[in-house]
Amino acid sequence: MxxxxxxxxxxxxxxxxxxxxxxxxxxxxxxxxxxxxxxxxxxxxxxxxxxxxxxxxxxxxxxxxxxxxxxxxxxxxxxxxxxxxxxxxxxxxxxxxxxxxxxxxxxxxxxxxxxxxxxxxxxxxxxxxxxxxxxxxxxxxxxxxxxxxxxxxxxxxxxxxxxxxxxxxxxxxxxxxxxxxxxxxxSGLPNKEKARVRQLFAEGKATREDLLEAEAASYHxxxxxxxxxxxxxxxxxxxxxxxxxxxxxxxxxxxxxxxxxxxxxxxxxxxxxxxxxxxxxxxxxxxxxxxxxxxxxxxxxxxxxxxxxxxxxxxxxxxxxxxxxxxxxxxxxxxxxxxxxxxxxxxxxxxxxxxxxxxxxxxxxxxxxxxxxxxxxxxxxxxxxxxxxxxxxxxxxxxGPTETLDAAVLRPASDPFSADGGLRMLSGNLGRAVIKVSAVAEEHRVVEAPARVFTSQEAFGTAFKAGELDRDVVVVVRQQGPQANGMPELHKLTPALGVLMDRGFKVALVTDGRMSGASGKIPAAIQVTPEAAVGGPLARVRDGDVLRVDAGACSLDVVVDPVELGARELVDFPPDAQSWTGTGRELFAALRRSVGPADRGASVFGPIAASHFVGLSNQEVSR
Structure with missing residues (x-):
């Protein structure tokens, strides 16, 4: 040792x-x-x-x-x-x-x-x-x-x-x-084949039965x-x-x-x-x-x-x-x-x-x-x-084994796939975020493009199907943080974003939600904190603003004059509490009010919790 x-x-x-x-x-x-x-x-x-x-x-x-x-x-x-x-x-x-x-x-x-x-x-x-x-x-x-x-x-x-x-x-x-x-x-259907079928379905080139057959062969x-x-x-x-x-x-x-x-x-x-x-x-x-x-x-x-x-x-x-x-x-x-x-x-x-x-x-x-x-x-x-x-x-x-039995899957520290672990923290005028680049090709790790802003996966899906995203784009999906709606994982975005990348466009995702281990080849600045629901800068971004996601420089910025950005009204703030009902969600309202930020574990326990924001003005919260 x-x-x-x-x-x-x-x-x-x-x-x-x-x-x-x-x-x-x-x-x-x-x-x-x-x-x-x-x-x-x-x-x-x-x-x-x-x-x-x-x-x-x-x-x-x-x-x-x-x-x-x-x-x-x-x-x-x-x-x-x-x-x-x-x-x-x-x-x-x-x-x-x-x-x-x-x-x-x-x-x-x-x-x-x-x-x-x-x-x-x-x-x-x-x-x-x-x-x-x-x-x-x-x-x-x-x-x-x-x-x-x-x-x-x-x-x-x-x-x-x-x-x-x-x-x-x-x-x-x-x-x-x-x-x-x-x-x-x-092991069932190879994961890459599953992902391929998902992308075909997103493009309308595979049926629901094709998709279900692939998913059932994967999870079997x-x-x-x-x-x-x-x-x-x-x-x-x-x-x-x-x-x-x-x-x-x-x-x-x-x-x-x-x-x-x-x-x-x-x-x-x-x-x-x-x-x-x-x-x-x-x-x-x-x-x-x-x-x-x-x-x-x-x-x-x-x-x-x-x-x-x-x-x-x-x-x-x-x-x-x-x-x-x-x-x-x-x-x-x-x-x-x-x-x-x-x-x-x-x-x-x-x-x-x-x-x-x-x-x-x-x-x-x-x-x-x-x-x-x-x-x-x-x-x-x-x-x-x-x-x-x-x-x-x-x-x-x-x-146990002292040598790898398949160097395409597992390697020694002396001969790694890359010199770093591929998990980076971004910071800039939009706050802090996590990005996982271990599956992102080097040429896709810096994206600067106009933003298209959504507050739901469904709205994104509608825009994708209408062809509105066939261009270089940084997709912003906000109001997905812990205090907004419980921070769901946004896997429905992945196939469509993959399609856009395969069409040759520069594509990135910026969200205060989660992507788990499945963000894959798309550069995704996730878990942005402070989240939009507490007045974070993401709530000031507008369609057409140029966003820069730079995994090399570890930066996340909207290219807008700081004075103008600070003067903008917070959009979709605070989130509509009345919409968070059904499927048992209303029973979790107390947790939604008390949950802390993502960089502190998004937990309802401990001294750092959302109750810290109670009584602060929008400007105080956003700072």
Whole structure:
């Protein structure tokens, strides 16, 4: 292992210094709540305890009553509509049996909501997606609030679900916790072919039946979708943070190895709950593990959603992570993976090429990861170079690959696809934004063109079909931020924007909404903050204004005289609250009012929230 890269060391030290007070306060709470060596339920009054085991039968009931064995909480996001979560149906019974065999008990503590962005994409329900992360965090806290548990297994995979589970569990950071994944579905229709059919449909050259056939061939069975979006980014990032068992991330569902890993997670949760191996979650998620998570994301070209989710997760552990930290780390972390939309391969190809084990090994050897961290598998990240296998039915770990098996998909740090991670932060007179350039060709990284402004994906689609966008254009889609409408992902824009680019036009997107990992070849300045809904400069942009998106100079500007720009009336401000009803949206109005900005995690928790803007004038807000 090489010495730590000086920039990684500097960024880590800066985050640690910035977080000193908040991290110290968090650890003080964690350490005060820790109960080493005795079950938590031992402090319950008899009536409370009796309620806690009243519904249990057999030996588990006696064990709970005796207050001797550790009790593992199962918190699950299972439902059988999400393909990634459907395999978790059987997990609780496996976990309970394995916990008994390890000298513990397990109870299903609670379920959390789990929505599929693939189903709600472009629909009103998608406007609840980001808020669902914090609802999941609160639901996790409710599940763990009974003081019956000594450790936790968190069952979840997708988008907002894993961050929500982690944020909730970190509020019980005195308890050990392990994340338990389900694994990806088998490879189906290649992602590039799927994208091709989508573009043909956008042009009217393919039928709805053609499109449905392609989509069904891509998303075809239980397991995680195989492109490298937020779900698979979640899984890779949390393994490198030491929150999965080594090698657990991309093992397919319905295999003996997946079942063995799930059972081992239960046994490990029992072991971590007491004695020399006692390892509270709050001590695993620290400054170094957060930095490792960011580096894993950058090295693989992962989802831009994590510029919010990792900030929110870190905050829950008392760590103050910011967008500038992502940008500085991205400047020295090489891009080592090409997985769709950053390449033609899917996540199964990535795993076959060497997967997380090769990635961790090459980053450690290059001095780009902190090796001296605590993990759920024990001390040190070196453990994550190893991969799980079954030998005569027994789960063992062996040395993982030290060379890539497919250099078109996964490369060593000494021979990267590019010298930087491809995630950059833009700033200028329109505010700050994130841009992912790992899949954007060099010649498309600077776009200066007249703006066309929309406030919905539907209005954009109408203009595209009418031929109004057949020119060089910077498409602005505003009022899509956290406080406007919950910051939905704007994937409906991608096929049409791709068509415009393929027709030879210079095209870029600027939005205060999200694009996740699917922005692909289009230069997209996303998550613009301050958002238009709080009076950000994006609310002053007009059709025909020249916008410049420059990923090389890391700038985002409207080419308008500053005095004129400042004097303009804010358009569509504030957003129409009455229109945000139906599909349950009105139930989330309180979250919409209290959510914070994108660069602070777009969270309803913590001191930075939208309530900060209450009572300020439009001019004060926009500043």
């Amino acid at each position: 090489s010495d730590l890269h000086p920039v990684v060391a500097e960024v880590t030290a800066r985050i640690a210094a910035r977080s000193a007070a908040s991290r110290s306060a968090y650890l003080e709470r964690v350490n005060a709540a820790a109960l080493e060596g005795r079950p938590a339920r031992g402090d319950l009054a008899c009536s409370n305890l009796a309620h806690g085991f009243a519904g249990i039968t057999g030996g588990d009931k006696q064990a709970l009553r005796a207050v001797r064995k550790p009790n593992v909480a199962i918190v699950s996001a299972y439902n059988d509509m999400l393909s990634a979560h459907q395999p978790m149906d059987e997990y609780p019974s496996w976990i309970k049996e394995a916990a008994r065999g390890a000298g513990g008990i397990a109870q299903f503590a609670g379920g959390v909501p789990a929505m599929c962005d693939g189903v709600t994409q472009g629909r009103a329900g998608m406007e609840l997606s980001l808020y669902s992360r914090d609802v999941i965090a609160m639901s996790t806290a409710i599940a763990l609030s009974h003081d019956m548990f000594d450790s936790t297994l968190l069952l979840g995979v997708c988008d907002k679900i894993v961050p929500g589970l982690l944020i909730g569990a970190l509020s019980f950071g005195h308890l050990p916790a392990i994340l338990v994944p389900a694994g990806p579905m088998e 069975s239980p397991g995680t979708c195989t492109f490298y979006g937020t779900a698979n980014s979640n899984q890779l990032v949390v393994e490198v943070m030491g929150l999965h068992l080594p090698g657990a991330t991309f093992v397919p569902p319905s295999t003996p190895l997946r079942k063995a890993l799930t059972e081992e997670a239960a046994r490990r949760a029992v072991a971590l709950s007491r004695g020399e191996e006692f390892t509270p979650l709050g001590h695993v998620v620290d400054v170094k593990s957060v930095v490792n998570g960011v580096i894993a994301l950058l090295a693989t070209g992962g989802s831009t959603n994590h510029t919010m989710h990792l900030v929110a997760i870190a905050s829950a552990a008392g760590v103050e992570l910011g967008w500038d930290d992502f940008a500085e780390l991205s400047s020295v972390v090489p891009l080592l993976a090409r997985v769709y939309p950053n390449g033609g391969a899917d996540i199964n190809h990535f795993q076959a090429a060497g997967g997380v084990q090769f990635l961790v090994g090459t980053l450690l050897d290059a001095g780009l990861l902190h090796g001296d961290v605590r993990t759920v598998a024990g001390p040190g990240l070196d453990r994550y170079r190893r991969e799980p296998v079954l030998v005569d039915g027994e789960l063992v770990w062996r040395d």
